[in-house]
Amino acid sequence: MSNLDPGLRDEIIGAIPNLRAFAISLSGSVDKADDLVQETLLRAFANISSFHPGTNLSAWLFTILRNLFRSEYRKRRREVPDPDGAFAATLTTSPDQNSHLDFEDFRTALEKLPPDQREALVLVGASGFSYEEAAEICKCAVGTIKSRVNRARNRLGELLALDSAEDLAPEKPMSVSLSAPERF
Amino acid sequence: MSGRDKMTTEDENEGRATGGDAMAAIPPRAPSSVLDGDIQAKIGQHLRAMYDDVVRQGVPNRFLDLLAQLDQPPAAGSKKPGGGAGT
Numbered sequence: 001m002s003n004l005d006p007g008l009r010d011e012i013i014g015a016i017p018n019l020r021a022f023a024i025s026l027s028g029s030v031d032k033a034d035d036l037v038q039e040t041l042l043r044a045f046a047n048i049s050s051f052h053p054g055t056n057l058s059a060w061l062f063t064i065l066r067n068l069f070r071s072e073y074r075k076r077r078r079e080v081p082d083p084d085g086a087f088a089a090t091l092t093t094s095p096d097q098n099s100h101l102d103f104e105d106f107r108t109a110l111e112k113l114p115p116d117q118r119e120a121l122v123l124v125g126a127s128g129f130s131y132e133e134a135a136e137i138c139k140c141a142v143g144t145i146k147s148r149v150n151r152a153r154n155r156l157g158e159l160l161a162l163d164s165a166e167d168l169a170p171e172k173p174m175s176v177s178l179s180a181p182e183r184f
Numbered sequence: 185m186s187g188r189d190k191m192t193t194e195d196e197n198e199g200r201a202t203g204g205d206a207m208a209a210i211p212p213r214a215p216s217s218v219l220d221g222d223i224q225a226k227i228g229q230h231l232r233a234m235y236d237d238v239v240r241q242g243v244p245n246r247f248l249d250l251l252a253q254l255d256q257p258p259a260a261g262s263k264k265p266g267g268g269a270g271t
Binding site: 004009012013016017018020021024025034037038041042045102103106107110121122125126127153156157160161 | 220223224226227228230231232233234235236238239240241242243244246247248250251254255
């Protein structure tokens, strides 16, 4: 593994922002996420010969990162995720009050999902991978990814609907429509 | 309230290569209510907003430094001159 092809290096650099976002969603902590990304880059460089040029570099890097996270996660089970939420800590923009509240609710709900479902949802819904690519990254069947994504969405929907119903406060007149018709 | 719970069993097949056919077993989302659609749209938006917010931060310097370091030919340029024999 001598010098890296500059094109490949640029591609790796280009993938870093996405790797970080994925890592934060997995680990629940920015610091942890950046360590994961660093370890991923080290692994990638050490094993660059096993990458086949022309194939999906991004998926390859995501796979390394996920495997690293998994093996570590197994080791130390649950290491107290950032109580304030990792994504909140990274917020660079400050959305207006209302959507900020929404955002909080969403973040909390996302953290309640089982890791399998969360990673599938993020890969497909945010990272922009196809179901097939996500299945490859997670080493499972395409159908499994689909069902995880569906369950993640349904579960989030339930959690958020609950939230909206709870604070169906005067603040958010628009959410009045959320009082489900079946109730009445 | 729909039969969505069926999907739980499907996950049990994990790894058993069912190929793309497994998706046929997933019932289409019931168009039960507008509410459902609204929330689903919101979920998608929030998810991407959260993710993109991190992506927009670009590449932190620590990684650029790391890559520059990794990309150096191992010891090819050799160390500083004069590091040789002691006094």
